[in-house]
Structure formats: structure tokens, C-alpha cells
Amino acid sequence: MRAPVCRHPAVxxxxxxxTLLRLALPVGAMAxxxxxxxxxxxxxxxxxxxxxxxxxxxxxxxxxxTNRALGPQAARRVAFVGFAIAVLVSLALxxxxxAVASGAAFLFAQLMDVxxxxxxxxxxxxxxxxxxxLVASVVDTAVFFFLAFAGTDMNWLMLATGDLAVKAAMAALxxxxxxxxxxxxxxxxxxxxxxAR
Numbered sequence: 001m002r003a004p005v006c007r008h009p010a011v012x013x014x015x016x017x018x019t020l021l022r023l024a025l026p027v028g029a030m031a032x033x034x035x036x037x038x039x040x041x042x043x044x045x046x047x048x049x050x051x052x053x054x055x056x057x058x059x060x061x062x063x064x065x066t067n068r069a070l071g072p073q074a075a076r077r078v079a080f081v082g083f084a085i086a087v088l089v090s091l092a093l094x095x096x097x098x099a100v101a102s103g104a105a106f107l108f109a110q111l112m113d114v115x116x117x118x119x120x121x122x123x124x125x126x127x128x129x130x131x132x133x134l135v136a137s138v139v140d141t142a143v144f145f146f147l148a149f150a151g152t153d154m155n156w157l158m159l160a161t162g163d164l165a166v167k168a169a170m171a172a173l174x175x176x177x178x179x180x181x182x183x184x185x186x187x188x189x190x191x192x193x194x195x196a197r
Contacts, residue, residue, distance in 0.1 A: 022070060022074070022188070023066075023070075023074060023077060023078060023081075025188065026062050026063075026065070026066040026074075026078045027078055027081050027082075029058075029062045030059060030062050030063075030078055030079075030081065030082040030085070031081075031082070031085050033055060033056070033058040033059050033062060034059065034082060034085050034086050034089055034106075035085075035089055036055050037052045037055045037056040037058075037059075038052070038086075038089045038090060038093050038094075039052075039093075040052040040054070040055050041053075041056075042093070047158075048158050048159050048161070048162035048163075049159075049162045049163070049166065053162070053163050053166040053167065053170075054166060054170060056167070057133065057137065057166075057167050057170035057171060057174060058170075058174070059082065059106070059110070060109075060113050060129075060132065060133040060136055060137070060171065060174070061129070061133075061174045061177065061178060062078065062082075063075050063078060063079060063110055063113050063114060063117075063132075064113065064117055064128065064129040064132060064133065064178060065178065065181055065185065066078050067114055067117050067118065067121075067128075068117075068121075068128075068129075068182070068185055069185040069186075069188050070188075072114050072115075072117075072118050075110075075114045075117075076110075076111065076114055079106075079107065079110035079111060079114065080107075082106065082110065083103055083106055083107045083110070086102055086103050086106045087099060087100075087102070087103040090102040090103060097147070097148060098148050100147060101143070101144045101145075101146075101147035101148035102144060102148075104143055104144075104147055105139070105140045105141075105143040105144035105147070106140065108139050108140070108143050109136040109137070109139045109140035109143070110136065112132075112135055112136045112139045113132045113133060113135070113136035114132075116128075116131055116132040116135045116136065117129065117131075117132035120132065125179065125182065126175050126178075126179070129171075129174070129175060129178050130171055130172065130175060133167075133170075133171035133174070134168060134171050137164060137167035137168060137171060138164065140167070141160050141163050141164045141167065142160070145157075145159060145160040145163070
């Protein structure tokens with residue numbers, strides 16, 4: 001009598017697994033930017049600016065590339081994961097009021113970026129990421145600084161002004177890497193290798 005042959009079923013792709021594999025890169029990038037920014041925000045350049053103002057706008061680049069490659073639903077998923085990471089990291093590094101302000105500002109700004117980017121999606125390649133990032137930066141700055149510092153002795157309007165100016169400059173500068181990465185987005189959006197249907 002022969003022993004039965006054990007056949008392993010082929011791994012079949014599922015929409016959830018496919019989505020998770022595609023989102024691994026932007027989620028990892030988002031997490032890295034958030035952790036880096038939470039570290040850099042603790043190092044002041046002067047009385048109205050920290051190094052975190054230069055790294056934080058990269059979250060909008062990650063969101064915009066995800067939106068362009070995988071669509072608004074995927075970009076929102078990355079934003080929600082980023083929100084969870086932002087709150088956890090902020091709670092570990094900052095007082096609860098700063099953590100709440102950071103999380104709220106991040107989520108509102110990311111969702112605004114996705115919505116505005118989608119509105120301008122069909123326009124010239126640079127309009128959607130630039131306008132989306134600028135609008136989201138205004139929302140992010142207003143929500144964060146108001147929730148974090150309103151009612152305190154800190155001159156938060158001066159801090160917010162400096163922060164917003166840097167975010168606006170970074171939105172323009174980040175158009176260069178956005179443009180360079182555009183031709184590679186089709187590869188990223190394709191089903192992961194070995195999972196083609």
C-alpha cells in the first residue's frame with residue numbers, strides 16, 4: 001500500500017493579502033518619517049523652528065505617491081496606520097496634549113491631502129501634489145498649534161508661522177522626487193510577483 005501523496009495547495013492571492021503587500025512600502029515609509037520627525041522636532045534651529053519641520057512634509061509625499069499609484073482608498077489606509085503610529089510615538093515622547101494635537105492634526109491633514117489630491121488628479125502632474133500638500137499643511141499647522149498651545153504663554157502663532165513657511169517650501173521642493181518616482185509607480189501598483197492572477 002502506497003503512502004498518500006501530500007500536495008500543498010498553491011498559494012492563491014486574496015484581495016486582502018494583495019493589498020497588504022502593496023501597502024507595505026508606503027506604511028513603512030510613513031512610519032519612518034513619523035518616527036524621524038518626532039525625534040527631530042525635539043531639536044530646535046531657533047526660537048520658532050525645529051528640524052522636524054523639514055522632515056514632516058515627507059508624509060504628504062508618501063500619501064500623494066500612494067494616492068497616485070494605488071488610489072484614494074489605499075492612501076487613506078496608509079494615513080490611518082500613520083495616525084496610529086503618530087499617536088503611539090507621540091505619547092511615548094511628549095505630553096498627552098501634544099500627542100493628541102499631533103494625532104488630530106496628522107489625521108485631518110492627511111484626509112484633506114487625499115481629498116484635494118483627488119480633486120486635482122487629472123490636472124498637470126505637479127498640481128495635485130502641490131495643492132494637496134499646501135492645503136494639508138495649513139490644516140496640519142492650524143490644528144496642531146491650536147490644540148497643543150492655545151491658552152498657554154507660548155507664542156504659538158509665531159511658531160505656527162515659521163512651521164507653515166517651511167512646509168510650503170518643502171511642498172515645492174518635494175515635487176522633484178515626486179516627478180522622479182512617477183514613472184516607477186506602475187511597477188509598484190502591479191500585483192506582487194508570484195501573485196498574478
